[in-house]
Amino acid sequence: xxxxxxxxxxxxERVRTSLQLYRYLLRCCKRLPEEGxxxxxxxxxxxxxxxxxxxxxxxxxxxxxxxxxxxADWVMNKVSAxxxxxxxxxxxxxxx
Numbered sequence: 001x002x003x004x005x006x007x008x009x010x011x012x013e014r015v016r017t018s019l020q021l022y023r024y025l026l027r028c029c030k031r032l033p034e035e036g037x038x039x040x041x042x043x044x045x046x047x048x049x050x051x052x053x054x055x056x057x058x059x060x061x062x063x064x065x066x067x068x069x070x071x072a073d074w075v076m077n078k079v080s081a082x083x084x085x086x087x088x089x090x091x092x093x094x095x096x
Contacts, residue, residue: 012069015069017061021064021068022045024072025041025045025072028072028075029041029042032076032079033079048068
């Protein structure tokens with residue numbers, strides 16, 4: 001039997017700015033079932049936000065937002081499907 005897919009958080013379609021993305025991704029982290037995974041992804045989100053803080057091309061920012069939301073959905077589904085892997089079994093959200 002297939003495990004249920006974890007639905008993306010409501011509001012992903014309204015993310016338009018980097019700050020909205022940051023908040024959205026941190027809310028996703030709160031939904032992860034294991035503390036180690038939550039800490040791992042919170043750190044990854046913060047690091048990625050810092051790396052891209054100087055980005056000023058609106059088209060590139062929208063690409064980063066779309067990719068980050070897609071990656072967040074993938075992570076949420078992977079974690080749901082694998083019954084809470086440890087943080088070293090999941091990969092970072094990537095903005096590129």
